[in-house]
Amino acid sequence: MTATMLLTPAVEERTPSSSPPRLVLAPAGTAPALIDGAWWPRSRDLKAELPALIEVLDPLWGRITQVTVNPTFWPVIPRRVPAHGHVVHVGWFEAEQDPHKLLLLSYTVGRWDLLVIPPETAPATAARLMATATDPARSLTATGLIHEAERFRAAAEAAADADSFREAVWDSEGGHDARHPASRTSDRTVVGPVPTPAEGV
Template structure:
């Protein structure tokens, strides 16, 4: 539930309910060299309900959040100011921001990029997406993670044959005996 007494752009909106514990998975080292810093799975598309819990969690892990950058699509409303724990955060909604990406700017000028998993995602798919997003070696951008996880894996034989054609061989490969015979 939200409350406001002035126009949306001048008065921060704040939830009357306590912040929800976010479903959040963060890259554990806090490295600045990661593509994504983690994944977040909100329960709804209401920013006033969902964002305060996320902000407090990021505060504890990376420093106080001062601004959030969100996609213009995917949210029920677009408040510009949000009251969280006695302070006011600026929210920016941009059409250029992917639906699946939220960027938090912290007081120490660091940024936290999070995959946003749609609320209607199954628990198994959401968990897999958040694990991938929170992996330091992940090289997949937020908007491509759902596609990557829903694509069927390549057949093992095709991958092995491609490697075989590059000149090497695998022990136990069906092509290895043929290569050994050709060498003799």
């Protein structure tokens, strides 16, 4: 089973807790991997973001009782968060946990790990990360996925810059007309009829 939430940006008037979570999970039955899915929160506020996430995951994974994060990217870590009719305990590990990962412990099933996509990520990069995080061949850590996406984005930007530069040079050298001389206007101005070779000069 795959649970995929819409990747549409948040409506400005909504609070993070009232918006559906931007979440994708690996299909059930796929080979175990370092990441079980990807979550793209709208902010760095765990108290506001976790309830909607837990509400989706509880029916799929069993009651989520504990969540841990790395404090690197979370300015405030509440000890408890009310979510889906129960309380979720929140903990943190600095050296032991990947800073781009959310670890969830289920009451019945066990442990799940989600890639946390930074809230400020561009939609195209976030979509790429979500697809990569649930690819059956996935083998990267959460930070590895983020670094790979960053390299891909930088390469795409460099290629776009190179294309723009080549186009600018091409335009400065005559552009389309330089490749098709017949389409250019003659440099000379001709007044009157042009004699044909048979008529002589």
